[in-house]
Amino acid sequence: xxxxxxxxxxxxxxxxxxxxxxxxxxxxxxxxxxxxxxxxxxxxxxxxxxxxxxxxxxxxxxxxxxxxxxxxxxxxxxxxxxxxxxxxxxxx
Numbered sequence: 001x002x003x004x005x006x007x008x009x010x011x012x013x014x015x016x017x018x019x020x021x022x023x024x025x026x027x028x029x030x031x032x033x034x035x036x037x038x039x040x041x042x043x044x045x046x047x048x049x050x051x052x053x054x055x056x057x058x059x060x061x062x063x064x065x066x067x068x069x070x071x072x073x074x075x076x077x078x079x080x081x082x083x084x085x086x087x088x089x090x091x092x
Contacts, residue, residue: 005088007040008056012081015063019074027067034064059084 015030023029041048041057049057059081066077 002089002092004040004056005085005092007037008060008081008088009085011037011060011063012078012085015067015081016075016078019071019078022071030067031064034060056084056088 011033014033018026018029037060038048038057041054041060043049051058051061062077063081066074069077
């Protein structure tokens with residue numbers, strides 16, 4: 001598994017676990033996690049990929065975007081992120 005796919009898979013697994021036992025700071029924790037993880041996508045020019053140009057980056061960002069949704073919706077976003085990570089790892 002390449003590094004970015006691994007970062008996405010780790011983030012999705014962690015968010016899925018936190019989603020099972022949501023605390024009051026769930027959204028903040030997810031936002032911090034995603035902000036740290038997205039640094040793996042920062043290019044040599046210091047920029048992050050534009051939305052729609054990198055499927056696994058988009059999947060990572062959706063974790064934070066959907067963190068305020070219902071637990072079922074967050075579960076589905078985590079599952080989609082894990083599938084995206086697996087697809088990226090197979091393609092590498």
